[in-house]
Amino acid sequence: MKKQAAGTKANKHLKPFKIVTEIYSIINTDLVIKNKASILISDLSIQRGYGIFDFFRTINNKPVFLEDHLDRFFYSASQMQLEQYLNRTQIKQLIHQLIEKNNISDSGIRITLTGGYSEDGYSLTKPNLLITQSAFTFNTEIFNKGIKLITFNHQRQLPSVKTIDYLIAIHLQPFIKSHNADDLLYYHHNEITECPRSNFFIVTQKDKVVTPSKNILKGITRKKILGFAHLDVRETTVTLEDIKTAKEAFITSTTKNVLPVFEIDGKTIGDGKPGRITSEIYKMVCKMKER
Amino acid sequence: MKKQAAGTKANKHLKPFKIVTEIYSIINTDLVIKNKASILISDLSIQRGYGIFDFFRTINNKPVFLEDHLDRFFYSASQMQLEQYLNRTQIKQLIHQLIEKNNISDSGIRITLTGGYSEDGYSLTKPNLLITQSAFTFNTEIFNKGIKLITFNHQRQLPSVKTIDYLIAIHLQPFIKSHNADDLLYYHHNEITECPRSNFFIVTQKDKVVTPSKNILKGITRKKILGFAHLDVRETTVTLEDIKTAKEAFITSTTKNVLPVFEIDGKTIGDGKPGRITSEIYKMVCKMKER
Secondary structure, eight states: OOOOOTTSHHHHSOOOOOOOOOOEEEETTEEEEGGGOEEETTBHHHHHOOEEEEEEEEETTEESSHHHHHHHHHHHHHHTTOOOSSOHHHHHHHHHHHHHHHOOSSEEEEEEEEOOBOSSSSSOOSOOEEEEEEEOOOOTTHHHHOEEEEEEEOOOSSTTSOBSOOHHHHHTHHHHHHTTOSEEEEEETTEEOOBTTBEEEEEOTTOOEEEEOSSSOOOHHHHHHHTOTTSOEEEEOOBHHHHHTOSEEEEEETTTEEEEEEEETTEEOTTSSOOHHHHHHHHHHHHHHOO | OOOOOTTSHHHHSOOOOOOOOOOEEEETTEEEEGGGOEEETTBHHHHHOOEEEEEEEEETTEESSHHHHHHHHHHHHHHTTOOOSSOHHHHHHHHHHHHHHHOOSSEEEEEEEEOOBOSSSSSOOSOOEEEEEEEOOOOTTHHHHOEEEEEEEOOOSSTTSOBSOOHHHHHTHHHHHHTTOSEEEEEETTEEOOBTTBEEEEEOTTOOEEEEOSSSOOOHHHHHHHTOTTSOEEEEOOBHHHHHTOSEEEEEETTTEEEEEEEETTEEOTTSSOOHHHHHHHHHHHHHHOO
16 A cells, blocks of 8 residues: 655545544443443442352344243242342343443453342342443354363252352462363262353263263353253263263353363373264254354 | 420521441452442352451450461461462551541451462462451350250361351251251361351360360460360360260350350250359459450
């Protein structure tokens, strides 16, 4: 491209104003500027780590699997005695209001419900609802890179509830790094459960796809895979021994879709490339989501 | 007391203005009005339940056992990789500034350190320091009332660290109520550990005072009692069986001092009144604190 000489037509025009688009969040029923969205420090999330959340994507401004995520959100709230003062229709209206206001076509939306502003710093009160949106586009390149896991003996508290409790996972970041791994794989009493933010699957030598059945958070991507009728996918017990003989392994989540596991505890799984069945499931999940 | 007739001298005077004294909190290094003290919702306490705290009392505007509480606060922060940007002297200065500003003679002060404002909602950043003060006067009447405990199989995560994680304790409030108890007594693998917010002691039939030695938060009141030289107080293993034969039982904490346990799992301990040794320890703890 040629440089324009001083005084040409282009230079005579003022630059257009930079359009600053504010991103908004929702606190309870109010739209607030995201960078300023705050809650009082008497909230039980800050005082006692007490709250639940869910997280889903939007693609072309449309929420993906919203009903599944809201089912789990309401289940989590009920398990934690967080009284809903907004019903499902009202929460959906708020979500759609935020999507319209922000107009971030491809995004992640997090809805959080906390223990509320507690006078004594311990007793549950009227929960605070927080809805935030951030740009997110699925990165197809991560599939071929895969990940390395390091096993860790731990059972998450209230595993079926999507609480805000990530104490152990964040606390163990230096442990993960020191083992040259990307994430944790939790086990307890010799049974594999899950990763801190994703579900775990293996493909056995007999091409059966299996995933731990209990003491886990039941992921939405996991649920969709369990529904693939033509594949032999089952919920069962997966032990530490089972992963040693696995042909393939992968994890699933809302943001990762399906991600091959190439290494566990320093041992290569399969041939360290995305396996045939993992690739097939990945394509099917992408087809469902990334329309 | 006689009613005053209309038009008497007392009625002619205006009532004095009600003096509204604002109470302040500290967020990082700023004094802010307590009722408005807030942090952004991107903080990792709200996003991931990640933070630590400590809590101490003031009596006549003087902090009680401040050095012990600060020792534990800095230990907790370090265990959780929460980088201190303020040193001990600076934090003490902030505490004394708050005490002077609020002038609440007898109070509880909570210092909290959170995971900070995280862009990705997961990675630790510069922590947020929150210091709040509330009026608190020790209620001597609670001693004679004692409390009832219900045992529950649970091991707190990172027990030696005073994290903000009270997920299980708050989640189990309906369980506690349905068992007509006042609080939980945690055990794991048959060993008693602690209550959610206090340490546990028993007096054996041989008048030995024992308290669980491991997988607990080491309380400051507990530490002081272990230092009582003329008593036979020991840290050891306390099993579920041991509590069945206990002569006396009590719990200790910063706000409760020493509180007799009259019932565990519906079974009366001793004769359901404050025991001789519990009363003696109570008096000694009060003498140390309630000067």
